[in-house]
Amino acid sequence: IRKLESQKIMATEQVKIQHYNNGMDYFEKDDYDGAIKEMEAVLKLDPGHKQAREYLQRSLAAKKNPMTYSKEIMDLYYQGIDFYVAGDYKKAIDVWNRILKLDPYNNLALKNIADAEKKLKELERLKKTK
Numbered sequence: 001i002r003k004l005e006s007q008k009i010m011a012t013e014q015v016k017i018q019h020y021n022n023g024m025d026y027f028e029k030d031d032y033d034g035a036i037k038e039m040e041a042v043l044k045l046d047p048g049h050k051q052a053r054e055y056l057q058r059s060l061a062a063k064k065n066p067m068t069y070s071k072e073i074m075d076l077y078y079q080g081i082d083f084y085v086a087g088d089y090k091k092a093i094d095v096w097n098r099i100l101k102l103d104p105y106n107n108l109a110l111k112n113i114a115d116a117e118k119k120l121k122e123l124e125r126l127k128k129t130k
Contacts, residue, residue, distance in 0.1 A: 012045060015045065016042055016045045016046055016049070019038045019039075019041040019042045019045070020038070020039070020042045020049070020051070020052055022034070022038045023035045023037075023038030023039045023041075023042065023052065023055060024055065026038060027055055027058070027059060030062070032059040032060075032062045032063045033063075035055060035056075035059040036056060036059045036060065036063075039052045039053075039055050039056035039059065040056065043056065057104075057105045058105045058107075060105070061103070061105035061106060061107050062105075062107045064107065066108060069103075069106075069108075070102075072102065073099050073102060073103060073106065076095055076096070076098050076099050076102075077096070077099060077108055077109070077112075079095050080092040080093075080095035080096045080099075080109075080112060081112075083095060084112070084116055089116040089117075089119050089120050089123075090120070092112070092116050093113050093116045093117065093120075096108075096109040096112050096113045096116070097109070097113065100113075
């Protein structure tokens with residue numbers, strides 16, 4: 001009986017890992033519907049799976065229509081854009097991080113922060129080559 005229980009647990013773990021890996025593949029390809037389906041399957045098998053819950057939330061946020069964001073979030077978003085356009089990437093990142101305090105998986109803020117951080121790294125690299 002113990003061997004049978006052990007085999008069942010191992011099979012469940014393998015299925016969970018497969019769903020999680022499939023979900024991550026979908027997420028990386030910006031196929032958020034596929035990622036949501038796979039992460040939900042993981043959470044049915046393991047409701048406490050933190051990474052699956054995070055990527056489910058990130059996928060749901062990525063599908064969210066920006067027109068549904070609150071006025072406060074949109075005001076911060078455009079304030080960050082103003083700093084970004086002015087070349088003040090650090091202030092832009094600070095403003096967009098304020099969005100993440102209100103909406104931790106806000107796709108607009110996450111993408112813009114990544115872009116601004118890339119610009120800062122490019123500037124640092126250029127300073128070093130001078």
